Amino acid sequence: MTSHEVNFLPQSYRLRRERFRRRCRQGALAAVMAASLMGWWMIQRGQTAAWRGYAQTLEAEVEAARLQAQGMAKLHDQRRMLIRQLNLQQELAQPVRHTQILLALSQVVPESIVLTWLDMTTQRPAPEPLMPAGAKASSSAGKSNRASGDAPVEDLIRIELAGLAPDDLTVANLLEALKLHPLFTNAKIHFSRNTDIGGVSARQFQIELTVPLGRRFQIAPPVEEEVARAG
Amino acid sequence: MLGGWWHKARCPIGIDLGEHSVKAVQLHTLRSHLRVRAAASAAMPHDTPPAHEGYHQAVQDTLARLLEQGAFAGRRVVVGLPASVVQFKNLRLPKMPPGELPAAVEWEARQHLEPDQQPVEIQFFDAGEVRQGQEVRQEVILMTASSPFIEAHLQMLARLGLEPVALEVAPSALMRSARAWAGPEGDELRVVIDVGYAFSKVLIGRGQRVLFFKLIDIAGRHWDEAVAQQLKLPRHEAGEVRRRLGREASQDPAEADQTPRSRSQEEAQQAVQDAVRPLLHELAREASLCLRYYGVTFRGQRPQQIALTGGESRQPGLAQALAQQIGVEVRTGAEALTPELSEAATQALREHPAAWAAAMGLSLRDALDQAKRRAA
DSSP states (O other): OOSSSOOOOOHHHHHHHHHHHHHHHHHHHHHHHHHHHHHHHHHHHHHHHHHHHHHHHHHHHHHHHHHHHHHHHHHHHHHHHHHHHHHHHHHHSOSSOHHHHHHHHHHHSOTTOEEEEEEEEEOOOOOOOOOOTTOOHHHHHTTOHHHHOSSOOOOEEEEEEEEEESSHHHHHHHHHHHHHSTTOEEEEEEEEEEEEETTEEEEEEEEEEEEESSSOOOOOOOHHHHHHHHO | OGGGGGTEEEEEEEEEEOSSEEEEEEEEEETTEEEEEEEEEEEOOTTOOTTSTTHHHHHHHHHHHHHHHSOOOSSEEEEEOOGGGEEEEEEEEEOOOGGGHHHHHHHHHHHHSOTTOOOEEEEEEEEEEEEETTEEEEEEEEEEEEHHHHHHHHHHHHHTTOEEEEEEOHHHHHHHHHHHHHOTTOOSEEEEEEEOSSOEEEEEEETTEEEEEEEESOSHHHHHHHHHHHHTOOHHHHHHHHHHHHHHHHSOHHHHHHSOOOHHHHHHHHHHHHHHHHHHHHHHHHHHHHHHHHHHHHOOOOOSEEEEESTTTTOTTHHHHHHHHHOSEEEEHHHHSOHHHHHTOOHHHHHOGGGGHHHHHHHTTTHHHHHHHHHO
16 A cells, blocks of 8 residues: 555555565576576586597597508518518628639739638528517517627638738738728737748738728729829 | 656556456657657446456457557556446545654554455555634545555556556546646646446546546446436447447537438437436436535535546536536536647547547556746
């Protein structure tokens, strides 16, 4: 009841209407909340899809990296195989021929020296160890250093030569020339002693030296050609 | 309200339930100006007063027809209860704080109820302080309406799908109309005499306060009965004749002169005038007594003018009888309504704007105070 505004609507009706309006408001609020939740869920769903896509991308990248790693492993295996083949080839096909060694010796040894004995010994290649089927090459690689190439034993040709020289100076010159020659290494004299051959006194000597095979040899052009090219 | 962006507010539909016709009008306020959005009226079936058991069905049918006619927006309605279903009684209570008044009025009203009376809804107007002897007392206009009738009314509105904002009575609606016409800020004394079909109402107020209200049992139906007796016609036919003659008499005089009247028409006019003249004078005398009561009780000044409204207010001779008896200028509704209100009005509203005063007042519920708040 008010003193200016008259309203004969019963209190019970007003309460009923207010209750109805409150329910409408609550319903509308609930609808808005539901719509908001739905929207939020849709957004989250979109984000989840985005994360899932990102995860798939990452998985694809991981798979690609795994394939790359596999490829790298294969390449490593191939490289190891190729090195082994190279070593084998190097063993089978030496970088310097015996005739070239003989040529070098003939150039180093002076005419006053007579060689009485020459021995050139090459190390025999070690055969590939037999591996059971399925065994990894890497496991057996350590067993043969030459095959794996991890700590290679230097291949070389061992040369022993003996001869007669007029005096020790000539022998010493020969030894010095052998040491200075790029083809030879480890030139050592075993002995040098006097000998008498048919009433002629001479110095009998024996020298040992090696030719390393783990190198590449390039035959130098003859001296005349170099002189001509320089002129 | 979203419409407030342009200071535009759609008012509820004001429905004035008369015994002869039902009027509905919807106003809207646009930048503090009132405009008519839709208006429609429909005649009620004969002999279905509110006490009749078929009353609510008749109102429902009439309202359904009426709402279809007008371009009304929304379902919110403010309904004016028929004057005959509301009991008015003036009470004088000891002076008390405003907060205690409702409870005191309700207690006092319960004391006046008969033990076997139906439950009632109680409302009141605080008319203000009056001096009774040496005592200052609180004058209250008590209004009661039968709760079952109101419940039936609400059910009828619910069947029509309408949402009642308020169930009102004529005084507050007429007071609001008077405020709208004169401007809501005005605090001058307002006197409205609303002449309907069942009752005439005398309203005296100041600002938004109703100071005095009285129902006078002299109105259109009594004039119809008098004319019927004079012309030996059934009442509703006599009413048609009286109203038609009243319409012709209220036309523009220049227009009326162009249509020559027959002798029989003039005789009928004279017969009707003769029949209703004593009743008009009786009504004017009653209204004069009301003003005298107000003057004595409230020691108030005499009004400058009286607004004459209601469906039967254009009865020829009524305004003159009132002016002669009371000695105050009487303005009819057509003059009282502002051009802004009548500008967008429908044809029916333009023809007889005073008949829509109560309906407009109902539609204006809350709008005036909102407009005043916006202006402030």
